[in-house]
Amino acid sequence: xxxxxxxxxxxxxxxxxxxxxxxxxxxxxxxxxxxxxxxxxxxxxxxxxxxxxxxxxxxxxxxxxxxxxxxxxxxxxxxxxxxxxxxxxxxxxxxxxxxxxxxxxxxxxxxxxxxxxxxxxxxxxxxxxxxxxxxxxxxxxxxxxxxxxxx
Amino acid sequence: xxxxxxxxxxxxxxxxxxxxxxxxxxxxxxxxxxxxxxxxxxxxxxxxxxxxxxxxxxxxxxxxxxxxxxxxxxxxxxxxxxxxxxxxxxxxxxxxxxxxxxxxxxxxxxxxxxxxxxxxxxxxxxxxxxxxxxxxxxxxxxxxxxxxxxx
DNA sequence: TTAGTTGCAAAGCTTTTGCACCTCG
DNA sequence: CGAGGTGCAAAAGCTTTGCAACTAA
Numbered sequence: 001x002x003x004x005x006x007x008x009x010x011x012x013x014x015x016x017x018x019x020x021x022x023x024x025x026x027x028x029x030x031x032x033x034x035x036x037x038x039x040x041x042x043x044x045x046x047x048x049x050x051x052x053x054x055x056x057x058x059x060x061x062x063x064x065x066x067x068x069x070x071x072x073x074x075x076x077x078x079x080x081x082x083x084x085x086x087x088x089x090x091x092x093x094x095x096x097x098x099x100x101x102x103x104x105x106x107x108x109x110x111x112x113x114x115x116x117x118x119x120x121x122x123x124x125x126x127x128x129x130x131x132x133x134x135x136x137x138x139x140x141x142x143x144x145x146x147x148x149x150x151x
Numbered sequence: 152x153x154x155x156x157x158x159x160x161x162x163x164x165x166x167x168x169x170x171x172x173x174x175x176x177x178x179x180x181x182x183x184x185x186x187x188x189x190x191x192x193x194x195x196x197x198x199x200x201x202x203x204x205x206x207x208x209x210x211x212x213x214x215x216x217x218x219x220x221x222x223x224x225x226x227x228x229x230x231x232x233x234x235x236x237x238x239x240x241x242x243x244x245x246x247x248x249x250x251x252x253x254x255x256x257x258x259x260x261x262x263x264x265x266x267x268x269x270x271x272x273x274x275x276x277x278x279x280x281x282x283x284x285x286x287x288x289x290x291x292x293x294x295x296x297x298x299x300x301x302x
Numbered sequence: 303t304t305a306g307t308t309g310c311a312a313a314g315c316t317t318t319t320g321c322a323c324c325t326c327g
Numbered sequence: 328c329g330a331g332g333t334g335c336a337a338a339a340g341c342t343t344t345g346c347a348a349c350t351a352a
Contacts, residue, residue, distance in 0.1 A: 016306080020350090022307085022308075039341095055310065057310080060342060061307085076227050078233075080316095080341075082229075082342085107276075107278075113268055113271075117264055130290070131287070132286065133288075134283070136269070137283065140278055169326090204333090204334080206333065206334040209332080209333060212332085231315075231341095231342085232317095
């Protein structure tokens, strides 16, 4: 935890930015909720517990900054709000999402299934892949089980 | 063209909705710009040429309706606006996007590269895939060519 | 000093909603 | 009549921005 914060601090400082108390609190919230995909509002409410004086604009600015630095990834699931995801150590986003259209749940697949495709893009389309995003919409195993119970 | 409009008309009528002149004009714009990913505002401006009296709210309501009926797909590329894509005959969205982070262009890959993955999801995760979305962010061949020229 | 940062409020944007009016079987 | 549809304007949300004040090298 502390090591990861130090690293982010260094990344910021290398570009002339500071890890202010507000920013540190924001990063800690992201670290503590790494499994979730928090919206700016979510982050704001959680940060307020640590730093009650913080403003929503600061949270937005911090998330935007972290996003530019590729510390977090800005995600969009089409529900009208941006969500933010801490990037893994590899600095690449190697997971995919299973979004259930019935219950709205979202599961993750933490493997990266796209490496062969990225190689093909490089060769066939001369496209250099920096990142990707793969979401599946469908029916999750829990909802399928429910349907089987009822049917 | 007329055949596809008739089909959409029937789909609407089967659910008790009407293909009003405004809706038809909207659908025609979508058909005429099938290659693009128009925003609601884009559609609005194009529809205004055919039906100047139309309101933006009607366009939004039409796109929402067509989206619910799976005639169009609502897309989100993270640029703050929803975009709308007419669905193909197969009623499945079998293409992927190459989004260039330098020039903002978006190319499409019209093949579906994910069928093996969808089979794996079905087996390993018991997840029924209804649709998917795959976007790659990176540098397109045009920008790469420019860089090579300059360097 | 100087560049970066912050909280607040206001503004900006896209999208949705309320409502009176209209259409058509 | 009654359900569906429309245009307009207002409202609703999320996000960004202007600004004066603050911080730390």
